[in-house]
Amino acid sequence: MPRGQKSKLRAREKRRQALEESQDLGLQRTTSTTTNAATVSYTRSNDGASNEEGPRSSQDPTATEPLHRSPLDEKVFILVYYLLYKYQMKEPITKADMLRNVIQNYRNHFHEILKRASDHLELIFGLDTRELDPYKHIYVLINKLEPNCDGRVSDGSSLPKSGLLMLVLGVIFMKDNCATEEQMWEVLNMMGIFAGRRHYIYGEPRKLLTQDLVKENYLEYRQVPNSNPPRYEFLWGPRAHAETSKMRVLEFVAKIHNTVPSAFPTWYEEALQDEEERARARAAARARTAAMASARSRAMAGVRSRATASSSSHP
Amino acid sequence: MTSNHTSVPSYMQGSTRRVGIMTDVHRRFLQLLMTHGVLEEWDVKRLQKHCYKVHDCNATVEKLEDFINNINSVLESLYIEIKKGVTEDDGRPIYALVNLATTSVSKMASDFAENELDLFRKALELIIDSETGFASSTNILNLVDQLKGKKMRKKEAEQVLQKFVQHKWLVEKEGEFTLHCRAILEMEQYIRETYPDAVKVCNICHSLLIQGQSCETCGIKMHLPCVAKYFQSNSEPRCPHCNDYWPHEIPEVFDPEKEREAGISKSNKKPLRSRQH
Numbered sequence: 001m002p003r004g005q006k007s008k009l010r011a012r013e014k015r016r017q018a019l020e021e022s023q024d025l026g027l028q029r030t031t032s033t034t035t036n037a038a039t040v041s042y043t044r045s046n047d048g049a050s051n052e053e054g055p056r057s058s059q060d061p062t063a064t065e066p067l068h069r070s071p072l073d074e075k076v077f078i079l080v081y082y083l084l085y086k087y088q089m090k091e092p093i094t095k096a097d098m099l100r101n102v103i104q105n106y107r108n109h110f111h112e113i114l115k116r117a118s119d120h121l122e123l124i125f126g127l128d129t130r131e132l133d134p135y136k137h138i139y140v141l142i143n144k145l146e147p148n149c150d151g152r153v154s155d156g157s158s159l160p161k162s163g164l165l166m167l168v169l170g171v172i173f174m175k176d177n178c179a180t181e182e183q184m185w186e187v188l189n190m191m192g193i194f195a196g197r198r199h200y201i202y203g204e205p206r207k208l209l210t211q212d213l214v215k216e217n218y219l220e221y222r223q224v225p226n227s228n229p230p231r232y233e234f235l236w237g238p239r240a241h242a243e244t245s246k247m248r249v250l251e252f253v254a255k256i257h258n259t260v261p262s263a264f265p266t267w268y269e270e271a272l273q274d275e276e277e278r279a280r281a282r283a284a285a286r287a288r289t290a291a292m293a294s295a296r297s298r299a300m301a302g303v304r305s306r307a308t309a310s311s312s313s314h315p
Numbered sequence: 316m317t318s319n320h321t322s323v324p325s326y327m328q329g330s331t332r333r334v335g336i337m338t339d340v341h342r343r344f345l346q347l348l349m350t351h352g353v354l355e356e357w358d359v360k361r362l363q364k365h366c367y368k369v370h371d372c373n374a375t376v377e378k379l380e381d382f383i384n385n386i387n388s389v390l391e392s393l394y395i396e397i398k399k400g401v402t403e404d405d406g407r408p409i410y411a412l413v414n415l416a417t418t419s420v421s422k423m424a425s426d427f428a429e430n431e432l433d434l435f436r437k438a439l440e441l442i443i444d445s446e447t448g449f450a451s452s453t454n455i456l457n458l459v460d461q462l463k464g465k466k467m468r469k470k471e472a473e474q475v476l477q478k479f480v481q482h483k484w485l486v487e488k489e490g491e492f493t494l495h496c497r498a499i500l501e502m503e504q505y506i507r508e509t510y511p512d513a514v515k516v517c518n519i520c521h522s523l524l525i526q527g528q529s530c531e532t533c534g535i536k537m538h539l540p541c542v543a544k545y546f547q548s549n550s551e552p553r554c555p556h557c558n559d560y561w562p563h564e565i566p567e568v569f570d571p572e573k574e575r576e577a578g579i580s581k582s583n584k585k586p587l588r589s590r591q592h
Contacts, residue, residue, distance in 0.1 A: 126343065
């Protein structure tokens with residue numbers, strides 16, 4: 001006799017809850033072959049896991065391999081995937097998000113978990129976890145792989161994604177730090193990259209330039225002031241300023257043209273000036289950090305001496 | 316310049332099996348695959364060649380299956396793998412990086428609120444229970460009152476559904492929603508465990524079935540690409556289970572060569588129907 005709709009829904013809900021509760025921290029791992037859906041599930045045995053959550057993982061009689069993973073290890077794996085997911089969605093990662101969605105009860109181990117996750121990401125994915133904003137605790141994953149082939153580029157399709165960005169930044173730089181959309185496409189078309197024509201690396205270039213790279217703060221895309229009908233222009237975004245420099249972009253452009261940066265005297269001048277300013281800013285920042293560090297250690301010493309003084313006066 | 320060869324240190328290895336060597340070629344491949352979320356086999360092969368070209372231009376391009384198995388042996392220690400699947404509607408081979416841990420939907424690396432995840436569960440249940448594998452937007456939105464967590468208005472729910480589309484969990488076609496092929500790859504195990512009574516399975520490949528054809532006599536179901544392969548060049552298709560005449564139109568087997576030729580001639584035109592990737 002088929003069960004009524006209501007009791008079926010209730011049973012389903014109970015089963016789902018039970019499954020989720022037992023998997024609260026107990027990761028059940030499945031391995032599956034790619035050709036058929038034969039799956040073997042390994043259940044973690046609760047060996048010596050002295051954790052407060054106490055996952056009620058079910059003992060699977062077919063389990064053949066007890067996997068020894070501590071709850072901290074599991075947090076690392078979840079964090080790795082979380083960071084990769086954010087990377088895919090091109091969203092910045094905040095410490096608050098990580099704590100709320102992944103770390104949860106292990107707040108005290110945040111740095112350890114993050115460090116281990118970052119190590120995995122670096123070793124296996126070649127991604128660097130960098131704190132973009134140390135005050136707001138915003139992190140990004142950056143590709144740290146350097147292309148190590150001979151840098152000569154024969155056609156647009158052999159530029160890695162970061163190469164396309166460098167090219168775009170180069171165009172902007174050489175149009176006086178602000179390139180109109182028409183100027184941009186003129187150059188990209190010469191490299192074989194066309195708006196509307198999907199590229200197997202970049203996807204659709206127009207979306208990449210006007211949305212994706214803008215969202216990632218590499219580019220600014222804005223309307224040309226007082227333009228009617230509206231026309232648009234590109235500028236460097238804050239992240240471009242942070243992650244690269246005019247000189248590096250000029251070097252890249254020079255390489256494409258099989259020459260050297262000094263072959264473009266005006267731009268070379270501007271790039272040199274930019275380098276000097278950056279060097280000055282770095283020196284100033286170092287001085288500030290040093291001053292803050294010594295102020296902090298003086299304050300800490302003061303606190304410690306007061307603490308020992310007060311504790312010695314108490315019974 | 317030589318590319319950076321590093322073997323994964325032992326503390327990261329999950330099993331005693333031989334772990335592969337990761338080079339920058341593999342790393343870049345993983346990055347780009349991750350960036351796209353899900354890729355068709357043809358694009359995956361081009362991606363692989365690109366990574367070799369950029370990071371180790373003198374090496375021979377390894378056979379794709381071995382290349383991926385090599386990477387997976389390293390990813391195993393992270394409970395992640397590159398999984399191969401087939402799109403349900405037109406049989407395209409696809410690859411995605413998936414999380415192997417069959418934790419609940421809420422652990423699927425998300426920033427979704429409790430009520431948003433519940434909305435997804437409701438949509439998922441409607442999709443699984445449906446005949447066509449699609450749930451209409453109206454039917455999903457009518458369930459907003461039953462959601463756990465903060466009260467959600469229908470307008471909000473519409474936005475959340477669009478978020479799911481963006482995250483490649485759902486696909487929308489003419490006001491109806493079904494599972495994205497990426498979501499099927501990633502959540503198959505979870506779905507089969509959570510809905511063992513309602514879930515449909517293909518009679519041929521035994522994998523989870525959301526969309527497919529069914530025998531009107533005995534009720535067995537088959538994926539469209541499985542139908543295509545099983546009945547290929549068979550003028551009198553019959554149900555493999557009850558032998559009754561198979562009443563549905565038999566689709567074509569997916570041919571990557573034909574696709575490429577067609578693609579080159581209409582590279583600037585929009586696709587006629589939205590595809591699940």
